[in-house]
């Protein structure tokens with residue numbers, strides 16, 4: 283497109299046309315008409331997002347491998363993992379709910395973490411990953427469906443409910459989910475889609491000059 | 493535009509009446525990568541020069557699809573509240589709880605915090621979403637110019653809190669799975685869980701489908717489509 287339109291930004295909530303300006307790190311620009319946040323200038327966006335994402339990926343594995351909590355019934359201890367809960371619900375015939383939990387608590391966060399790594403790791407090394415627009419789209423689509431923080435609250439509510447009748451022992455995954463919630467929030471706060479589109483675009487033109 | 497968002501001056505009516513609207517100048521911002529580009533060739537399919545996504549001034553059919561999803565959610569909201577959400581049994585007691593009776597039971601047994609959290613997630617947020625989307629849809633269809641800034645805020649709120657109504661689904665899943673392991677007690681997810689899960693998913697899709705720019709379009713003389 284022409285240089286004139288490249289500097290323009292249209293508010294995604296009210297379509298007000300505005301000129302893109304350079305922001306100081308840590309600041310954000312908001313639309314004067316509707317108040318929507320137009321874009322941010324997160325400090326060291328790529329580096330930080332990548333660091334949080336890689337850390338989150340490791341914690342995510344832990345959160346899925348270890349038991350969330352266990353209960354003791356007459357000396358017998360039974361523990362449950364997230365995937366165990368999904369399978370159990372499937373076996374009880376609540377397949378749609380089982381699938382919904384599987385998709386929102388496991389698949390969506392996994393896709394999110396993989397996509398961010400796929401996009402940002404090459405970018406960090408100065409390369410443009412193949413079909414990056416597709417992965418940016420996947421990321422945009424999947425983002426609202428990853429609900430780790432809601433699951434975290436759900437775990438806490440279940441914990442309180444169970445303590446009425448059982449001796450409950452918190453498991454490793456409980457702490458993993460707590461850390462994962464924080465890491466995902468940090469990654470989301472430092473992720474800057476607008477900046478990534480700009481960088482990808484610039485490098486793409488460098489790599490394939492017409 | 494406010495350079496650092498903390499100090500944005502509230503722009504007066506100057507920015508509202510005759511404001512520079514992208515669509516009014518034939519410019520279209522891509523819904524995927526936000527790039528503003530000129531849409532050439534009226535009526536033909538246009539693609540974003542950067543990411544290749546279809547360009548639309550306004551997403552076609554968004555009001556109709558949003559209505560369909562909202563109405564379906566209203567219908568499913570009835571079984572979600574009338575049917576049993578969770579069955580809990582032990583040697584001494586056996587309970588069947590709907591969403592609301594579950595909250596009341598939590599309150600009565602002294603778990604006030606949890607009762608309030610579950611009430612907000614399972615009762616307040618779904619209703620807020622449905623009523624807000626209904627209000628937004630009606631106001632957009634009547635081309636209302638009433639308080640667009642507040643209506644946009646309402647939309648933003650719906651978008652932000654919508655996901656939290658998944659809470660009860662997770663709680664039911666965890667409890668049903670865990671207690672199945674012990675022989676002392678049973679917890680079973682009831683049919684309301686399916687209906688409620690569907691309400692959560694459908695209202696989330698409805699929120700994504702809604703086009704907030706339609707709130708502002710009636711301030712313009714022109715009408716924008718596709």
Ligand SMILES: [Zn+2]
Nearest residue numbers: 293296313316
């Ligand atoms: Zn705006």
